[in-house]
Amino acid sequence: MPPATASYLLSPESFTASGQAAERLSLPMLQSRMKMDPEGHETELLLVYRHFKSTLQLFKQQSALSSTSDPAVSKYLGDLAMFLAHMIPFYPLDLAEFPSQVSDFLRTNARTLPSSLRCHLSQATILLVNREIIDPEESLDLFIDLQIIDDRTLRKLAFFHVVHSIRRMNKKHRNNAKNQKLQTILFRILQEEEELRARRSLVVLCDLHRRKVWFDDRTANAICSACFHNSSRVMVPALSFLLGYECNDACDSEDSGGEEDERSQNPQVVVSKEQIYKGFVEKLYSRLHTCNERFEVRMMMLKVIARTIGLHRLILLNFYPFLQKYVQPHQREVTNLLAAGIQACHDEVPPDAVEPLFKQIVNQFVHDHSRPEAIAVGLNAVREMCLRMPLLMNEDLLQDLALYKKSHDKAVSIAARSLITLFREICPSLLVKKDRGRPIDPKARPKAFGEVSVASEVPGIELLQHDGELIASGSDDDMYDAADTEVNHSLGSDEPAFDFEEENDAEDEDYSEVDGEDYDELDTADDSVDDHDDLDDSDAQGSENEGSADVDDSDDSGDDECKNNGSEKVEDEPRRKKRKLEVHVGNLNAVDLSLRVLKRLSGIKIAKAPTNEDDGILSNEDFKRIKELKAKKDGKHGLSQHGLLNKDANSTSTAFKIPSSEQLSAKRLDPVKLEVKFFL
Numbered sequence: 001m002p003p004a005t006a007s008y009l010l011s012p013e014s015f016t017a018s019g020q021a022a023e024r025l026s027l028p029m030l031q032s033r034m035k036m037d038p039e040g041h042e043t044e045l046l047l048v049y050r051h052f053k054s055t056l057q058l059f060k061q062q063s064a065l066s067s068t069s070d071p072a073v074s075k076y077l078g079d080l081a082m083f084l085a086h087m088i089p090f091y092p093l094d095l096a097e098f099p100s101q102v103s104d105f106l107r108t109n110a111r112t113l114p115s116s117l118r119c120h121l122s123q124a125t126i127l128l129v130n131r132e133i134i135d136p137e138e139s140l141d142l143f144i145d146l147q148i149i150d151d152r153t154l155r156k157l158a159f160f161h162v163v164h165s166i167r168r169m170n171k172k173h174r175n176n177a178k179n180q181k182l183q184t185i186l187f188r189i190l191q192e193e194e195e196l197r198a199r200r201s202l203v204v205l206c207d208l209h210r211r212k213v214w215f216d217d218r219t220a221n222a223i224c225s226a227c228f229h230n231s232s233r234v235m236v237p238a239l240s241f242l243l244g245y246e247c248n249d250a251c252d253s254e255d256s257g258g259e260e261d262e263r264s265q266n267p268q269v270v271v272s273k274e275q276i277y278k279g280f281v282e283k284l285y286s287r288l289h290t291c292n293e294r295f296e297v298r299m300m301m302l303k304v305i306a307r308t309i310g311l312h313r314l315i316l317l318n319f320y321p322f323l324q325k326y327v328q329p330h331q332r333e334v335t336n337l338l339a340a341g342i343q344a345c346h347d348e349v350p351p352d353a354v355e356p357l358f359k360q361i362v363n364q365f366v367h368d369h370s371r372p373e374a375i376a377v378g379l380n381a382v383r384e385m386c387l388r389m390p391l392l393m394n395e396d397l398l399q400d401l402a403l404y405k406k407s408h409d410k411a412v413s414i415a416a417r418s419l420i421t422l423f424r425e426i427c428p429s430l431l432v433k434k435d436r437g438r439p440i441d442p443k444a445r446p447k448a449f450g451e452v453s454v455a456s457e458v459p460g461i462e463l464l465q466h467d468g469e470l471i472a473s474g475s476d477d478d479m480y481d482a483a484d485t486e487v488n489h490s491l492g493s494d495e496p497a498f499d500f501e502e503e504n505d506a507e508d509e510d511y512s513e514v515d516g517e518d519y520d521e522l523d524t525a526d527d528s529v530d531d532h533d534d535l536d537d538s539d540a541q542g543s544e545n546e547g548s549a550d551v552d553d554s555d556d557s558g559d560d561e562c563k564n565n566g567s568e569k570v571e572d573e574p575r576r577k578k579r580k581l582e583v584h585v586g587n588l589n590a591v592d593l594s595l596r597v598l599k600r601l602s603g604i605k606i607a608k609a610p611t612n613e614d615d616g617i618l619s620n621e622d623f624k625r626i627k628e629l630k631a632k633k634d635g636k637h638g639l640s641q642h643g644l645l646n647k648d649a650n651s652t653s654t655a656f657k658i659p660s661s662e663q664l665s666a667k668r669l670d671p672v673k674l675e676v677k678f679f680l
Contacts, residue, residue, distance in 0.1 A: 052080040078120030085124035148196040195231035239300040306340035335671040372409035379415035390446035463629040
């Protein structure tokens with residue numbers, strides 16, 4: 001067919017010439033009608049599909065003859081592609097060849113296509129992938145190629161499609177089979193020599209790892225392997241990712257569970273993580289030692305090496321002499337170099353290996369002819385290194401550095417005083433007597449190299465025990481309050497049920513007054529008490545009888561005194577004695593009832609006592625509680641350190657808490673802290 005005839009058949013007027021209504025010219029309206037009645041519009045679909053194939057062929061011919069294409073044809077071809085992509089679920093057999101036609105056309109002619117047509121065909125392909133008509137493994141390579149085209153809109157569209165399609169695939173459950181296939185494709189592209197494709201593959205891997213979609217060892221190792229790529233444009237993003245990555249141990253167990261079954265089915269030689277890290281660091285150091293990259297790239301490699309050594313507590317003895325050559329006050333980005341050297345220090349490194357670097361810092365920065373800014377940086381660097389490796393410091397050097405506390409420069413004075421404060425805690429004996437102050441432990445000393453503290457109990461168990469004592473004391477107070485309330489209700493009084501001291505005083509007073517009275521009058525008073533108080537409790541009756549027996553013993557002395565009293569006094573005596581006996585009997589009843597209540601509450605407390613404390617076994621709840629108490633204690637310490645927590649009268653003031661070696665290794669050192677005043 002001649003080109004002119006083909007263009008006529010592909011024009012919109014061909015619908016009208018074939019007897020179709022004018023409204024059928026709108027593709028969106030035709031699309032909606034086909035969705036409602038697919039079988040009734042199958043003929044129209046085939047006509048549109050033939051138009052698409054003819055238009056595609058015409059576009060290829062025009063592209064071969066001229067470098068520019070007709071915009072109308074490009075727009076019409078893109079509209080037809082989107083229309084057929086929406087219709088393919090309703091006509092899968094009629095449009096079976098359409099997905100391969102679109103993807104092949106994009107793969108071979110993407111760079112020469114107009115921007116609008118590229119975007120339309122890419123959107124049609126994305127729609128087919130989302131509807132699972134095109135396999136993601138087949139289209140992944142295509143979308144990586146689309147990301148390296150000089151079209152910002154297309155690059156953004158292709159990148160977000162790759163990332164979000166993989167996220168959507170792993171949203172409900174992890175599909176390990178598909179993940180491994182996609183990872184294999186991206187890893188292969190990452191190892192290619194073409195830097196643009198390798199760079200885009202690395203960007204996709206880093207984004208998926210950052211979003212914790214592919215948060216596994218394979219992805220991490222692939223990203224680390226990009227640090228050794230021949231092109232610096234691939235190596236720099238990998239180094240930047242590693243420098244910006246924060247370690248999160250909580251996610252390690254969560255994402256490594258999916259690979260345990262495969263490891264059990266395919267047994268391999270087990271290699272420890274420390275060995276993998278040390279291979280990585282040694283390989284990167286050898287490249288740093290021999291590469292000719294620009295200064296910024298070498299500085300990034302240096303930071304990654306130091307960060308890995310400190311975080312995983314590795315030993316690379318050649319790294320410290322390499323840093324020693326560049327430790328000069330006039331060196332470019334010297335604070336970053338010092339921070340890298342400090343981060344590479346930990347207590348498992350021999351002090352002899354770091355001592356030359358330590359002395360180089362002191363000799364180059366801290367002397368009388370140096371500028372105050374350099375002295376402050378040197379003192380802060382010395383302090384940070386001694387915080388991680390206290391054995392580097394000796395007595396003569398520390399006393400010389402402590403003299404800078406009298407400097408007129410504020411930054412130098414503060415840096416020297418912070419160094420003194422540190423050694424007041426870790427080794428006061430190295431300081432002169434006037435600088436020691438009042439240390440918490442005057443005999444404190446740093447651990448010798450290789451010395452290990454073996455824990456005899458679970459770390460933080462004392463916090464749990466102290467918390468349990470506080471809870472127990474609070475519950476005891478509640479129980480005794482409840483007992484007191486019960487006694488008060490039984491006696492019909494709002495006052496405290498009994499006070500042993502007042503009760504004993506009342507008893508002594510009653511007995512002293514009763515001893516001198518007449519036996520007959522006491523008999524009468526005793527009978528009146530029995531008539532007045534209707535007490536059914538046998539314990540209360542026993543108390544009355546016991547009181548009467550005590551009164552009988554004092555009968556002889558009471559007769560002589562009663563004969564000497566006047567007649568008017570004799571008439572008032574029985575009433576007064578009756579009232580005192582009533583009080584005495586009530587106190588005895590209160591004491592008896594209180595003792596019974598306390599015995600019952602003590603039995604309840606014994607029954608509620610936990611049984612696993614004797615076994616020394618802690619539950620998961622106990623470990624969670626220990627973690628919460630540690631966080632609470634650290635929070636209070638931080639608030640009190642900054643003066644934001646009110647101190648009570650019983651609180652003891654401490655200078656600061658020295659972090660552990662693990663905390664120092666996990667925490668990143670900001671180079672800015674070496675330039676300004678810094679307190680622990």
